[in-house]
Amino acid sequence: MKTVFKVDIQFGDCDPAGIVFFPNFSKWMDAASLHFFVSHGVQPWRELVKTTGIIGTPLLEINTRFMKPATYGETIEIQTEITEWRPKVFIMQHIVMREDTLICEGTEVRAFCIRDGDRIKAIEVPADIKAKCS
Amino acid sequence: MKTVFKVDIQFGDCDPAGIVFFPNFSKWMDAASLHFFVSHGVQPWRELVKTTGIIGTPLLEINTRFMKPATYGETIEIQTEITEWRPKVFIMQHIVMREDTLICEGTEVRAFCIRDGDRIKAIEVPADIKAKCS
Amino acid sequence: MKTVFKVDIQFGDCDPAGIVFFPNFSKWMDAASLHFFVSHGVQPWRELVKTTGIIGTPLLEINTRFMKPATYGETIEIQTEITEWRPKVFIMQHIVMREDTLICEGTEVRAFCIRDGDRIKAIEVPADIKAKCS
Amino acid sequence: MKTVFKVDIQFGDCDPAGIVFFPNFSKWMDAASLHFFVSHGVQPWRELVKTTGIIGTPLLEINTRFMKPATYGETIEIQTEITEWRPKVFIMQHIVMREDTLICEGTEVRAFCIRDGDRIKAIEVPADIKAKCS
Numbered sequence: 208m209k210t211v212f213k214v215d216i217q218f219g220d221c222d223p224a225g226i227v228f229f230p231n232f233s234k235w236m237d238a239a240s241l242h243f244f245v246s247h248g249v250q251p252w253r254e255l256v257k258t259t260g261i262i263g264t265p266l267l268e269i270n271t272r273f274m275k276p277a278t279y280g281e282t283i284e285i286q287t288e289i290t291e292w293r294p295k296v297f298i299m300q301h302i303v304m305r306e307d308t309l310i311c312e313g314t315e316v317r318a319f320c321i322r323d324g325d326r327i328k329a330i331e332v333p334a335d336i337k338a339k340c341s
Numbered sequence: 342m343k344t345v346f347k348v349d350i351q352f353g354d355c356d357p358a359g360i361v362f363f364p365n366f367s368k369w370m371d372a373a374s375l376h377f378f379v380s381h382g383v384q385p386w387r388e389l390v391k392t393t394g395i396i397g398t399p400l401l402e403i404n405t406r407f408m409k410p411a412t413y414g415e416t417i418e419i420q421t422e423i424t425e426w427r428p429k430v431f432i433m434q435h436i437v438m439r440e441d442t443l444i445c446e447g448t449e450v451r452a453f454c455i456r457d458g459d460r461i462k463a464i465e466v467p468a469d470i471k472a473k474c475s
Numbered sequence: 476m477k478t479v480f481k482v483d484i485q486f487g488d489c490d491p492a493g494i495v496f497f498p499n500f501s502k503w504m505d506a507a508s509l510h511f512f513v514s515h516g517v518q519p520w521r522e523l524v525k526t527t528g529i530i531g532t533p534l535l536e537i538n539t540r541f542m543k544p545a546t547y548g549e550t551i552e553i554q555t556e557i558t559e560w561r562p563k564v565f566i567m568q569h570i571v572m573r574e575d576t577l578i579c580e581g582t583e584v585r586a587f588c589i590r591d592g593d594r595i596k597a598i599e600v601p602a603d604i605k606a607k608c609s
Numbered sequence: 610m611k612t613v614f615k616v617d618i619q620f621g622d623c624d625p626a627g628i629v630f631f632p633n634f635s636k637w638m639d640a641a642s643l644h645f646f647v648s649h650g651v652q653p654w655r656e657l658v659k660t661t662g663i664i665g666t667p668l669l670e671i672n673t674r675f676m677k678p679a680t681y682g683e684t685i686e687i688q689t690e691i692t693e694w695r696p697k698v699f700i701m702q703h704i705v706m707r708e709d710t711l712i713c714e715g716t717e718v719r720a721f722c723i724r725d726g727d728r729i730k731a732i733e734v735p736a737d738i739k740a741k742c743s
Contacts, residue, residue, distance in 0.1 A: 217506040218520070218531070218624060219632065223387065223681070224396045224454075225521060225625045226461065229403070230371070233364035238485040241547070251548045252486070253357065253493055262358045263486075269363070270404045276461055279509070279625070280519045320358075327360065327410055351640040352654070352665070356486060357493045357547070359655055364487065372619040375681070385682045386620070387627060397620070413491070413643070414653045491655065492664045492722075494729065497671070498639070501632035521625065530626045533678070537631070540670045544729055588626075595628065595678055 209288045210246045212239035218279045226276035233269060236301040236313050239285040240264065243299070247340045264317040265327065267296060271313035281305055290314075292337055295329050343422045344380045346373035352413045360410035367403060370435040370447050373419040374398065377433070381474045398451040399461065401430060405447035415439055424448075426471055429463050477556045478514045480507035486547045494544035501537060504569040504581050507553040508532065511567070515608045532585040533595065535564060539581035549573055558582075560605055563597050612648045614641035614687045618679055628678035635671060638703040638715050641687040642666065645701070649742045666719040667729065669698060673715035683707055692716075694739055697731055 214235050222228040244264075245251060252263040277283055283305050291298040296318045303310040318329035319336070348369050356362040378398075379385060386397040411417055417439050425432040430452045437444040452463035453470070482503050490496040512532075513519060520531040545551055551573050559566040564586045571578040586597035587604070616637050624630040646666075647653060654665040679685055685707050693700040698720045705712040720731035721738070 215506075217502065218509050219502045219505055219630045221625045222621060223623045223625065223627045224399070224461070226399070228368075228371075228621045229400050230364040230367035230621065233367055234362075234485065234487045237362075237364070237487055238483075241486050245548070253546070265358070265360070265410070266363050266407050268404075268406045270402075272402045273400050276399070278521070280513065327358070349640075351636070352643050353490060353496045353498065353636045353639055355491045357489045357491065359491045362487045368619065368621045371621055372617075375620050379682065387680065412655065414647065492667070492729070494667070496636075496639075497668045498632040498635035501635055502630075505630075505632070533626070533628070534631050534675050536672075536674045538670075538672045539668075541668050544667070595626070 208247070209286050210239070210243045212242045212285045212287065214238075214283050214285065216277055216279045216281050216283065221279050226278050229273060232271060232273070232303065232311055232313070235283075235285060235303075236287075236315065239287045239301055240299055240315065240317070243287045243289075244336070244340065249336055249339060259333065260321040261319050261330075261333070262322060262327065263320065265320050266315055266317055268316040269313060271311055273311045274309050275305075277305055277310050283310055289340055292332060292341070295331055297332060342381070343420050344373070344377045346376045346419045346421060348417050348419065350411055350413045350415050350417065355413050360412055363407060366405060366407075366437065366445055366447070369417075369419060369437075370405075370421075370449065373421045373435055374433055374449065374451070377421045377423075378470070378474065383470055383473060393467070394455040395453050395464075395467070396456060396461065397454065399454050400449055400451055402450040403447060405445055407445045408443050409439075411439055411444050417444055423474060426466060426475070429465055431466060476515070477554050478507070478511045480510045480553045480555065482551050482553065484545055484547045484549050484551065489547050494546055497541060500539060500541070500571065500579055500581070503551075503553060503571075504555075504583065507555045507569055508567055508583065508585070511555045511557075512604070512608065517604055517607060527601070528589040529587050529598075529601070530590060530595065531588065533588050534583055534585055536584040537581060539579055541579045542577050543573075545573055545578050551578055557608060560600060560609070563599055565600060610649070611688050611690045612641070612645045614644045614689065616640075616685050616687065618681045618683050618685065620681045623681050628680050631675060634673060634675075634705065634713055634715070637685075637687060637705075638689075638717065641689045641703055642701055642717065642719070645689045645691075646738070646742065651738055651741060661735070662723040663721050663732070663735070664724060664729065665722065667722050668717055668719055670718040671715060673713055675713045676711050677707075679707055679712050685712055691742060694734060694743070697733055699734060
């Protein structure tokens with residue numbers, strides 16, 4: 208199921224060219240990603256870590272295409288879905304719209320991760336989370 | 342010519358998992374990109390705009406692969422070069438190292454842009470900038 | 476008239492201690508400040524600059540007291556008002572609440588500013604803006 | 610002993626007015642604060658938490674006065690010292706200079722904090738840390 212996450216763009220999100228500083232789109236896609244899981248009944252990471260050790264879904268790869276700039280005072284909507292589950296990773300897709308205008312779109316490769324001493328390591332996609340989100 | 346841009350990672354760059362919040366890598370690659378141009382004799386955007394109208398080099402696409410996390414108190418180095426010039430865009434590559442460890446690597450498709458009323462539009466790569474940077 | 480600005484706290488707004496990285500409260504108070512003006516019929520800065528030269532209301536001083544931490548997944552509300560008008564500056568007050576809990580409160584001293592060559596300078600508070608906001 | 614922390618201002622640190630978006634000064638003062646402690650032999654928070662439970666020094670209050678704007682491509686230096694120790698809090702002062710120009714100055718009230726279940730609570734200033742930093 209696709210979820211929708213709304214962002215009201217702030218002055219401080221924009222750069223000297225007057226448009227959204229592009230890394231903020233990654234920040235908002237990340238928020239849309241967590242919103243996707245919480246909307247499907249997964250606990251926020253700080254709760255999930257207590258029972259499962261999972262600290263979140265760090266990124267292995269991102270790919271984003273920027274079509275139109277956006278600026279402060281505008282509202283954008285991020286449509287998010289998981290397009291593929293693999294044993295240890297999943298692919299998340301985000302479509303960012305300002306009304307009918309496509310602003311940008313991004314694909315993320317993410318893995319569920321736990322702590323392993325001072326390191327962080329990927330685990331197999333938990334079956335119950337996959338079931339909730341499919 | 343490759344340039345090197347150094348970043349001392351700050352506490353506020355990291356997220357509740359204790360590692361760099363990934364959009365910051367895009368922010369630093371953007372700084373490394375401007376540093377590349379300035380190192381090759383191109384003026385900072387706020388000066389360049391006065392004589393050429395160019396407001397910077399907005400992104401058309403980014404692609405980043407994350408190998409290892411990094412955290413505050415660590416120093417990383419970003420090695421930057423232009424790997425391809427096309428008529429209206431160029432490809433920039435960033436390799437992010439913590440000493441001998443590859444942290445992440447990113448490719449950006451960028452275009453030189455000017456204002457056109459309330460819009461922003463791409464122009465052909467200026468010959469003099471291409472000459473300075475090749 | 477007091478205005479209310481709502482913020483949904485994101486994972487990327489929080490630091491390794493798991494709580495909002497405090498400069499983000501200043502960022503949100505700044506957004507609440509612009510929201511206050513726009514709610515009172517003042518144009519966003521990028522429009523206002525065209526007719527008046529005003530680029531915004533840069534800060535001369537901020538004072539913030541932090542009572543309780545907040546974290547991602549929570550929604551906060553910022554109540555904003557102007558508590559004092561002086562000839563060249565005004566005092567803005569922000570109260571940040573999570574339901575009935577006071578999270579922090581901040582006072583800002585701001586001035587309307589225009590460009591003066593490469594510099595930025597404060598002007599007298601425009602009478603029409605003061606009238607709209609009082 | 611005063612410490613000095615250097616920041617190279619990036620394009621992405623600046624707002625549509627072309628100057629540093631002011632909350633970034635708070636971010637850099639926070640980095641200067643941790644740099645102060647580490648320079649005096651205190652471990653970074655992620656290490657200190659393992660032996661003492663201390664997660665850092667959250668803010669109780671900040672007060673910042675902005676004298677001059679700064680922009681990308683400029684380097685600033687933050688001079689940091691502790692001006693007062695009280696039983697449960699300490700006062701930190703930051704002076705931000707661009708060569709001989711005072712950009713801004715800030716005062717922070719901070720406390721050493723530990724986790725207490727889901728809450729965070731202030732403890733007395735640890736005597737050994739105070740000794741190292743005095």
